[in-house]
Amino acid sequence: MSERKQPEEMRTVEAIEPERYEAFAPPSYHFDLERRDFLKVVGGGIGVFLVMGEPAAALAQESGRPQFRFRMPPLPKNVGAWLHIAPNGAVTVFTGKVEVGQNIRTSLAQQVAEELKVAVDAISMVMGDTARTPFDMGTFGSRTTPTMGPQLRRVGATAREILIGLAAERWNADKKTLVAENGAVRDPATGKTLGYGELATGQTLAKTIISTDPLEPPADWTVAGKPLAKVGAVEFVTGRHRYPSDIVVPGLHYGKVLRPAAFGATLETLDASAAKAMPGVTVVHDGNFVGVVAPTLEEAEKALGLLKATWKTAPQISNAELFAYLKQNVLPESEAEEDRLRHETGSVESGMADAPKKFEATYTVEYIAHAPLEPRAAVAVWQGGKVTAWTGTQRPFAVRDALADTFHLAKDDARVLMPDMGSGYGGKHTPECAIEAARLSRGAGKPVKLIWTREEEFTWAYFRPAGVIDVRAGLGADGKLVAWEMHNYNSGPSAVMTPYDVPNQRISFHPTKYPLRQGSYRALAATANHFARESAMSELAHMAGADQLEFRLKHLSDERLKAVFLAAAKKFGWPRAKTAPGQGFGIGGGIEKGGRVAACAEVAVDEKSGEVKVTHVVVAFECGAIVNQDGLNNQVSGAQVMGLGGALFEAIEFADGKILNPMFSKYRVPRFKDLPEIEVVLVDRVDRPPAGAGETPICGLAPAIANAIFDATGTRLRAMPLAPHGLKKADPTPPAPRAAAEPA
């Protein structure tokens, strides 16, 4: 065990000013006061407050220029999280992070338990409640494990040292001789034991930590680092857990919103007389916003159907023009400067000039939807000019701010609660549903529940950006890359850099105008950029007459990435000999958000029907020290299933401001029948701090599949989704490479 710093001076709380919850949430506040209030409010005990000491610049997830831009201010020196030990021994952790299926309610509790020396189930996690938890930017960008995890471990360690200190005082013993274990402090010399509750009784101790207290190194973990069942799992298998859409409050009414005929449409005429005539129904109309509120859901649906509206629409582009539109609408240099990425090493021109073999290709990705199984939902209640909203969001504090802005409230007059929700995958960053529910609720003077229909979720949420990616490369006589050029249009700069050693590089992200509302997604542009780069790498390997894996290893000096490629290849049995017609093998991988991923895929292409079936996937992943093995395995495996959809068949069809396939019967997502055999290889680097794992594992699969299809058929597919209708009807106009790959 590592040596620990002496805890900072502890302060006893004197001044007491109850019910100042409001002061806990926002950034930049006077910390001392609230800390005391907090202990009064929770009824005494011990509180440990983590003050964010560093502006966490890394928090700003590359955002692919969503409409809702996240102007990340540097984090103020405010509280990031806190922990409370009550006189009854109850341990509560308060964090603004939210649980969306990525299992952080469990893994964060596990890390606190590790340091505090209590059982995981002795810890309650209060998450994503803007009135009770400290401000948090949001749960995205794979930041929880690398940032909040270590922070909470520090908080837990500090609490443990306080408890040991209290016991030492009580027993007049040297605290170095005391041990904390199983929720109690024990003196091995005397055998005396005091439970944490007993130690916390009669205390009003508050302690602030900022610095980086030394932590137990991952290798010494006893609770963290082990598989652990999801906290509260029984609530989920019994249906008792209340998701945002399940929240009920007294007097609850139901809302529905009249959606415009197309994106950007303006309301011309509205006849709401029939809806208004329904008993108990309120029509809320304000500019383009029209909605209804009724005592039951079925009455709200009926009232919505009775609204007669005409909309003014304008012609808009469709899928057919999408990629040309993106290329033709690059934003001028003066705009979106902060989003641009330009990287230049050596001279691509001279590298290309010297290269005996040249390669040039264009890759495309369509718009796809997150389609979380729980659509957007919110319950809004107004009371005394203040609004409370339960809603499914990855950014409860941003939703609170949006509510405050919309209704001209002080921030503290809007409260957002985020019950563990039916996931998001980067698709629930925006506040619209909560705002709509609050509008309807205020208009009707009733508490209102609004659940978006699946069609609304597919249409009025936002999409993973479509993109065009141009790649140009030169291959030297020794079979090594001498030049590499990659340009991403619109989909984003995440993972656009190549991890391969190439002396001459030019890499750019070009922001463009775009036709659909777009935003974050699981790994966002990293999926597109990995698809293009890793497809191109296999194309280049083919051109060089080299094995896909060997070619990559030849260009890799990142040992961690090498290690996952080798781990995946070993498990997969790479290189494998074909044993059946239509069989093919492909590989793909890379670096993103501090993690390393490599995937090997086997496909079977039916020669007659053209059907592409992914039969076997091996994915190797390394994200530093593993916090929860089983939870991580679940995330990595799930990312392969989700990735399969974007790789093979998911695509939003649109024209004239309408989504043409806004339902699961028309928008195909991966189902049981699409499931390949999936093997997950986790590389545990106990010597490295943990990195997030929710996103990166999705990146390797699509290129691995594209490369396997080429291996099976000789057909190179450069558009994602690769085979929405099988190979024969793959795409009426496949984006051909701009120039054939031929020797100079």
Add this chain to the structure above:
Amino acid sequence: MSIEIKVNGRKHSVNTSPETSLLTVLRDHLGLTGSKYGCGEGECGACTVLVNGYSRRSCIMKVGDLHGQPVTTIEGLEQEGKLHPVQQAFLEAEAFQCAYCTVGMIMTTVAMLNAMPNPTDEQAIEFLNGNICRCGTYPRILRAVHLAAERMPKGEAR
């Protein structure tokens, strides 16, 4: 109008139209929010309940079409505070992430095991193909299905 329905062994009188979906009646009239809305077109399985022991999509079933057939929801699976073997198996296999699909998966599995006590992987995949898990936990769900099949008391359809 008033409609009589039998859910989890209890009779209820619901004031709604016969056209109202069974899902809306369960969730919003009876407060049984375990069954989930996912698509409204019977394509995702999140709303699955048992009607007369068979799995049905409650989002596209009109309450007026029940004609007295008994409905079982997730809230009716536990017996005397003890989890149903299928619930227990999902719990042990950790067959979920966000778990929003879980209730529908469990109800579909119960119906499947009623009809087919020992399904092969292929049979289970066929039966469950109408249920979507966006988190992609299908392999674990299959594990849970087999675990449950081993433990289900045989010949005791529920």
